[in-house]
Amino acid sequence: MAVRGFQVARAKPQVMAIAVAVLVVVIAAVASALAAPGGHHTGSARGSVLPGGVPGTGPSAKPTRGTHRAAPPPGVTVGSDNGPSVPATIQHAAEAPGKAVNITIDDGPDPHWTPLILKVLRQHHVHATFCMIGPQAEAHPELVRQVVAEGHRLCDHTVHHDTAMDHKPVAYQKDEIMDALEMIKQASGGARVYYYRAPGGAFTPASRAFAAAHGMRPLGWNIDSKDFDRPGVSVILATVKHEIHNGPTVLFHDGGGNRSQTVTALGQSLTWLKQQGYAFSFPKVG
Numbered sequence: 633m634a635v636r637g638f639q640v641a642r643a644k645p646q647v648m649a650i651a652v653a654v655l656v657v658v659i660a661a662v663a664s665a666l667a668a669p670g671g672h673h674t675g676s677a678r679g680s681v682l683p684g685g686v687p688g689t690g691p692s693a694k695p696t697r698g699t700h701r702a703a704p705p706p707g708v709t710v711g712s713d714n715g716p717s718v719p720a721t722i723q724h725a726a727e728a729p730g731k732a733v734n735i736t737i738d739d740g741p742d743p744h745w746t747p748l749i750l751k752v753l754r755q756h757h758v759h760a761t762f763c764m765i766g767p768q769a770e771a772h773p774e775l776v777r778q779v780v781a782e783g784h785r786l787c788d789h790t791v792h793h794d795t796a797m798d799h800k801p802v803a804y805q806k807d808e809i810m811d812a813l814e815m816i817k818q819a820s821g822g823a824r825v826y827y828y829r830a831p832g833g834a835f836t837p838a839s840r841a842f843a844a845a846h847g848m849r850p851l852g853w854n855i856d857s858k859d860f861d862r863p864g865v866s867v868i869l870a871t872v873k874h875e876i877h878n879g880p881t882v883l884f885h886d887g888g889g890n891r892s893q894t895v896t897a898l899g900q901s902l903t904w905l906k907q908q909g910y911a912f913s914f915p916k917v918g
């Protein structure tokens with residue numbers, strides 16, 4: 633844009649930084665003012681999670697990492713703070729070479745079940761990926777922070793867990809992803825959200841590309857433990873055993889109802905996987 637008009641080569645770095653900062657603030661203010669009238673859904677949803685931010689009044693007073701500025705232009709601020717863009721194809725592979733499994737835990741955080749799942753993972757020295765629903769992250773930020781502090785990774789699992797979102801407008805899909813990203817990031821204190829998993833696998837090319845552009849790798853699964861249906865601990869374990877040849881990424885749940893079977897079956901699955909010589913990894917991001 634007009635940056636070329638500055639005598640950038642001769643200016644001192646500090647002066648340049650201030651000049652660029654002022655320019656960015658002015659552009660952001662103009663952009664948010666222009667975007668406001670059409671952004672009902674996005675604006676209201678985000679407004680509920682911003683820490684007292686009032687559109688048009690400049691950066692939030694909260695001294696965090698600058699992630700949550702007031703009234704960011706849709707699709708710009710948080711995504712640009714969530715890491716570089718990544719491939720948009722659905723990932724299943726593990727980062728670790730050789731025989732490795734990615735444990736993924738969906739639909740939380742939940743104030744009762746997530747701590748029990750974390751305890752099992754801790755006891756087995758296993759790190760997992762938690763695919764969180766935005767409002768639940770917002771309601772239980774201490775759990776989100778604990779998940780991150782204990783070495784696990786975060787995954788965006790949308791706002792409303794709408795398994796039919798792939799049949800809805802792209803703008804709706806983007807809001808589901810972006811609003812949840814903001815809620816999870818804010819709850820975590822700014823930790824990176826590495827992945828995006830569509831509820832029920834309801835990905836679309838547009839939603840995958842959007843998530844990937846905001847630093848989140850679309851994340852699939854190879855083994856559905858079917859723990860969500862509560863078939864019994866032995867059945868969940870048997871499903872993991874029978875389907876382990878499908879690939880490395882295993883799906884469990886810490887939300888959506890009574891997860892007592894999951895807690896027990898996860899522990900037994902981890903024990904069995906270790907006996908089979910599996911290591912534990914995260915899905916590849918890049």
Ligand SMILES: [Zn+2]
Nearest residue numbers: 738739831832
């Ligand atoms: Zn889910």
